[in-house]
């Protein structure tokens with residue numbers, strides 16, 4: 001039986017910003033945080049899931065603000081700041097960043113890798129700099145940045161994604177080391193296979209995947225245990241260890257990397 005995590009709203013509140021907060025792990029985190037008394041700002045692209053979730057959360061008696069923001073666009077932080085400049089964000093969860101388009105880097109439409117880099121590299125850095133900077137002034141807060149098992153080695157057909165996720169993990173680890181003295185908890189979450197709407201839209205069989213609720217629960221409970229949380233237990237640890245092996249690196253990349261998905265019906269060729 002899952003035990004819901006308990007986060008101190010005086011330490012990490014009063015507002016939590018969830019970037020990618022309309023579905024999956026972000027939405028599950030929103031429900032858990034609302035139950036703890038956190039007010040929420042939820043941003044994502046599609047307006048409908050955002051407003052449906054805001055309605056669902058209204059019963060928890062907390063304030064909820066939502067904004068339709070595309071993180072691949074240069075105005076993403078400004079649009080989010082328009083929702084938050086008058087309030088105190090004590091907790092930043094940056095969850096968005098799945099990959100839905102695969103292909104050899106040299107053949108890809110540049111828009112694909114630009115978007116991946118904008119969301120995961122530029123986005124995580126910019127949002128962390130802004131909201132983390134305000135937490136530093138207040139002397140408290142928490143930052144959780146989501147990554148993937150893909151971050152442990154480069155894989156064919158997802159070069160930008162694996163590179164961006166590697167940035168995310170190493171960046172978060174360094175940030176964690178810097179923020180210890182600032183009373184800001186920093187955590188990088190390595191997400192394993194999770195049954196999210198994004199994965200279902202890709203047509204994947206998610207019957208063996210972790211639920212977003214379990215992932216959110218484990219993630220929030222670990223906020224004070226940075227720098228790294230590997231979701232998915234022993235199985236994820238085995239994959240991460242295999243992908244981190246330095247000896248015979250070419251073989252690791254050929255065999256242990258993210259499997260190709262050419263045969264999948266809903267994944268674009270590039």
Ligand SMILES: NC(=O)c1ccc[n+]([C@@H]2O[C@H](COP(=O)([O-])OP(=O)(O)OC[C@H]3O[C@@H](n4cnc5c(N)ncnc54)[C@H](OP(=O)(O)O)[C@@H]3O)[C@@H](O)[C@H]2O)c1
Pocket residue numbers: 019020021022023024025026043044045046047069070071072095096097098099119146147148149191192193194195196197198199
């Ligand atoms: N699910 C898995 O099996 C899995 C495995 C490994 C790693 N991960 C990581 O876990 C995180 C969550 O993945 P996910 O499967 O839930 O899919 P996701 O596509 O990252 O979606 C999560 C949330 O982010 C929002 N989002 C996505 N792209 C956005 C954009 N350009 N601008 C603004 N918001 C955006 C989505 O809403 P909208 O679509 O409406 O924008 C949704 O609310 C990602 O960082 C992913 O890399 C997931």
